[in-house]
Structures are given as structure tokens and as C-alpha cells.
Amino acid sequence: xxxxxxxxxxxxxxxTLNRPERMNSITVELAAELADAxxxxxxxxxxNVIVVRGSGGNFCxxxxxxxxxxxxxxxxxxxxxxxxxFRAACDTIAEVAVPVVAAVEGVAxxxxxxxxxxxxxxxxxxxxxxxxxxxxxxxxPGGGSTARLPRILGRQQAMGLLLSGDRLSGRDAVExxxxxxxxxxxxxxxxxxxxxxxxxxxxxxxxxxxxxxxDSGLQETLGQALSNETDAVVRHIIGDGADAAAAxxxxxxxx
Numbered sequence: 001x002x003x004x005x006x007x008x009x010x011x012x013x014x015x016t017l018n019r020p021e022r023m024n025s026i027t028v029e030l031a032a033e034l035a036d037a038x039x040x041x042x043x044x045x046x047x048n049v050i051v052v053r054g055s056g057g058n059f060c061x062x063x064x065x066x067x068x069x070x071x072x073x074x075x076x077x078x079x080x081x082x083x084x085x086f087r088a089a090c091d092t093i094a095e096v097a098v099p100v101v102a103a104v105e106g107v108a109x110x111x112x113x114x115x116x117x118x119x120x121x122x123x124x125x126x127x128x129x130x131x132x133x134x135x136x137x138x139x140x141p142g143g144g145s146t147a148r149l150p151r152i153l154g155r156q157q158a159m160g161l162l163l164s165g166d167r168l169s170g171r172d173a174v175e176x177x178x179x180x181x182x183x184x185x186x187x188x189x190x191x192x193x194x195x196x197x198x199x200x201x202x203x204x205x206x207x208x209x210x211x212x213x214x215d216s217g218l219q220e221t222l223g224q225a226l227s228n229e230t231d232a233v234v235r236h237i238i239g240d241g242a243d244a245a246a247a248x249x250x251x252x253x254x255x
Contacts, residue, residue, distance in 0.1 A: 004033035005055075006041065011048040011200040013041035013098075020056025025064035026111045026143075028071075028085050035089040042096030048200045048207065051101045051192075052119070054112075059102070059128070062110025063142070083142045086111060090118035090144055094215055097208040099199065103192045104128050104170070105185070114143035117152060120211060122179040123195060124170035125188045130178070136165040151218075153177060209236060 005016040015037045017024035024030075034052075041050050054060050063082065071079040093100045102119035104112075108130045116122045116130075124130070132145045140146075141162065149158040153176055160166070170182035183191035199207070209232055217225030 002033060003027070003030045004037050006037045008041070008044070008047060011046065012196055013044065013047040013050040015041070015050060015052045017052070017054045017060055019064075020054075020058070022064055023058045023061035023107055024054040024056070024112070025061045025067075026082070026086055027064045027067045028082050031082070031086040031089045035085070035092045038089065038092040038096055038100065042092075042098060047098060048202070048204045049099050049101060049196055050096065051103055051196055052115075053103045054106065056106075058106030059104045059108040060112025060115060061107050062112055062133075086143050090115055093118045093120065097211070098204070099207055099211055101196065101199070103188075104130070104179070105188055109133050110141070111143045114141065114145050114148070116178070117144060117148040121199075122173070123192050124173050124179045124182045125185050126170045126182050127185045128170040128173070128182075129167055130170070130173050131165060131167040132162055133165045133167075135163055205236070205239075 001018065003018050005018045007014045015034065017030065017034070019025060019027075019030065038050065041047050063086075067082065068079070071082055099120045101121045101123060102116045103123050104116055105125040105128055108116055108124075108128060110131075110133055113130055113132045132141055132149070134141050134145075145158075145162060149162065152158075153161070157176060161168075168176070168178070170179065173179040174182045181195070213225070213229055213232055216228065220228070
């Protein structure tokens with residue numbers, strides 16, 4: 001059975017990390033299949049949202065220890081392939097036009113924690129156990145934490161989390177800005193599905209344009225990002241014609 005399962009459910013593309021016996025820990029195979037699944041779903045015009053989950057009640061416990069030891073014995077090139085392949089999977093999220101949602105329950109540690117940093121939206125269970133725990137084992141991050149975390153949280157919070165290895169709950173993650181929303185464990189599945197259903201029902205053109213503007217804007221000056229938004233909204237309204245103008249007018253009437 002594939003270590004990454006992919007299904008299409010109407011406008012939802014579903015990706016499931018499928019190594020429950022190893023808490024969905026990362027191997028070269030899993031990382032490569034994850035990147036491929038994101039690309040394939042992202043190329044489908046019928047998919048409006050992609051959601052990534054783990055099987056067996058956990059999201060992802062990070063790198064598979066046995067895999068790391070095997071690759072270490074083979075040398076730097078073999079070991080490096082694990083990290084470059086996983087980085088490619090995380091980087092693919094930015095290449096995909098539609099929003100990629102990470103739905104996190106159970107353990108999201110090390111590489112699992114790093115993947116959620118790359119996701120567009122993170123939904124978490126209140127009882128999730130989230131940490132970059134590399135430091136607790138005398139290790140350092142290899143999946144993006146030293147680069148992404150300071151950009152998300154700022155230097156102080158990032159340094160504190162990386163150097164302490166402290167564990168966060170789902171609610172902690174929301175308060176820090178690592179996740180968008182946290183749900184009780186007993187309603188997690190239903191709450192996630194409600195969120196995904198609403199998001200998948202939005203205009204695909206609108207959601208993909210917003211994602212593109214946010215991602216590109218973070219790489220540019222504020223002035224350039226604002227100019228890009230102005231250009232985009234004009235193209236959007238002109239491109240959608242009367243329907244967009246009518247929707248805009250209806251919104252104004254309600255406010």
C-alpha cells in the first residue's frame with residue numbers, strides 16, 4: 001500500500017500520510033510521493049482545495065530514525081537526499097495554485113512541525129502535540145524550521161521554541177500564529193470538513209489569486225505588493241465581467 005494516499009472528493013483533493021505504524025514518519029519514499037501528490041492534485045482544474053492529514057491519529061512524527069541511520073551509513077549524498085526530497089515536498093505547496101490545508105491531530109513533531117509551517121492554512125486539534133524537538137536529541141532542524149519559523153513568529157519566539165524543544169498544544173499554536181483555528185478533539189473531523197467545504201465552495205479564481213498575491217507580496221516591498229494587488233483586482237473585475245460587478249455591488253448593499 002502506498003505510503004501517501006491520494007483521493008479526489010468533488011472539489012477537495014485529499015492527501016493522507018499512510019505510515020501509521022511509524023506515526024507517519026518521513027522517508028525518502030514518503031517525501032517524494034507527497035511532493036508528487038501535491039503536484040498532481042494542483043494540476044487538476046477540478047480541485048479547489050488540498051488537505052493533508054496523517055493516518056492513525058497522528059500527523060507526522062518527523063524523520064524516520066531507521067531511515068536516517070541507514071542513509072547515514074551510506075554517506076552524505078544519500079543522507080542529503082532525505083532532506084532535499086522533503087524540502088521539495090514543502091516547497092511544492094507554494095508552487096500549487098490552490099490553498100493547501102494541513103489538518104493536524106496527535107503528534108506533529110520535527111519534520112511534521114516543519115511541514116505545517118509551509119502549509120497555507122493549518123487547522124489543529126486542541127489536543128495536538130506540536131514541537132520542533134530536534135534539540136532534545138542533540139539534533140538540528142533539516143526541514144525548514146530555522147528559515148520559516150522566524151519569518152512566521154519573529155526571532156524571539158522562534159529561538160525560544162527551537163532551543164527549548166517545548167511542546168505546544170493546538171490552542172498554543174493558534175495563539176502564537178502557527179495555526180489558524182483549533183477544534184476540540186471530539187468534533188475535530190466534523191469541524192475540519194465544515195471548514196474545507198466552505199473554502200472549496202469559494203471562487204477558485206479568487207482563492208488562487210489571493211494565495212499568489214500573499215506569497216509574492218512577502219517577497220517584495222510593501223509598495224510593490226500593494227501595486228500588484230491593485231493591478232490584480234482590476235483584472236479580476238474586468239475578467240469576471242458583469243458577475244463580478246454584481247457580486248461587488250451586492251456586497252456593498254449589505255454593508
